[in-house]
Amino acid sequence: xxxxxxxxxxxxxxxxxxxxxxxxxxxxxxxxxxxxxxxxxxxxxxxxxxxxxxxxxxxxxxxxxxxxxxxxxxxxxxxxxxxxxxxxxxxxxxxxxxxxxxxxxxxxxxxxxxxxxxxxxxxxxxxxxxxxxxxxxxxxxxxxxxxxxxxxxxxxxxxxxxxxxxxxxxxxxxxxxxxxxxxxxxxxxxxxxxxxxxxxxxxxxxx
DNA sequence: AACTCGGGGCA
DNA sequence: TGCCCAGAGTT
Numbered sequence: 001x002x003x004x005x006x007x008x009x010x011x012x013x014x015x016x017x018x019x020x021x022x023x024x025x026x027x028x029x030x031x032x033x034x035x036x037x038x039x040x041x042x043x044x045x046x047x048x049x050x051x052x053x054x055x056x057x058x059x060x061x062x063x064x065x066x067x068x069x070x071x072x073x074x075x076x077x078x079x080x081x082x083x084x085x086x087x088x089x090x091x092x093x094x095x096x097x098x099x100x101x102x103x104x105x106x107x108x109x110x111x112x113x114x115x116x117x118x119x120x121x122x123x124x125x126x127x128x129x130x131x132x133x134x135x136x137x138x139x140x141x142x143x144x145x146x147x148x149x150x151x152x153x154x155x156x157x158x159x160x161x162x163x164x165x166x167x168x169x170x171x172x173x174x175x176x177x178x179x180x181x182x183x184x185x186x187x188x189x190x191x192x193x194x195x196x197x198x199x200x201x202x203x204x205x206x207x
Numbered sequence: 208a209a210c211t212c213g214g215g216g217c218a
Numbered sequence: 219t220g221c222c223c224a225g226a227g228t229t
Binding site: 208209210212214217 | 219220221222223225226227228229
Binding site: 019020021033040041043077078081082085121133174181186187 | 221222223224225226227
């Protein structure tokens with residue numbers, strides 16, 4: 001399998017690296033990424049605009065009750081868990097890190113609501129620390145294209161980091177997500193429109 | 208490994 | 219009306 005050919009094709013298909021959650025500072029990116037779990041980026045962007053206007057930092061959100069935060073974010077779904085986690089996370093940021101989002105994977109994952117994928121997003125996008133975030137799209141698309149042969153997201157992450165140059169980890173994350181959302185969808189992938197179908201095994205084999 | 212959280216967008 | 223969404227925590 002020619003990995004480089006697939007990666008070149010992805011870069012060609014998605015030349016400008018699009019980030020659905022384009023947040024400037026680490027705190028906003030962290031909260032937006034926690035909120036994005038199983039929710040669409042449209043839903044998240046709609047909620048975060050007013051949220052960060054009223055409560056711009058960890059200290060402000062740490063003073064809210066989970067019920068108060070629920071009212072701000074209830075339109076995105078899964079809001080009870082997310083409200084509780086975000087308030088607790090904000091309190092931990094204030095108490096342990098002086099309100100600053102930490103920049104190690106271990107410290108990030110220790111925050112409630114933050115798993116490996118969210119931690120990697122913050123590391124790579126907010127702190128420019130090389131990390132390859134694997135979500136459901138990346139996991140599915142990388143397997144279908146034959147970039148990986150993986151049974152869980154951590155395996156996908158490890159295998160992709162071997163194949164892809166470190167400088168491209170963040171870009172590759174976005175290529176694979178965009179491809180997964182637009183073409184290589186979970187249920188009804190549009191293989192006839194896919195510009196990688198000539199070198200993809202998913203069309204001929206059923207994965 | 209399976210289950211739960213969930214309102215809103217869209218066909 | 220039914221299906222699905224930039225995951226994480228619990229059992």
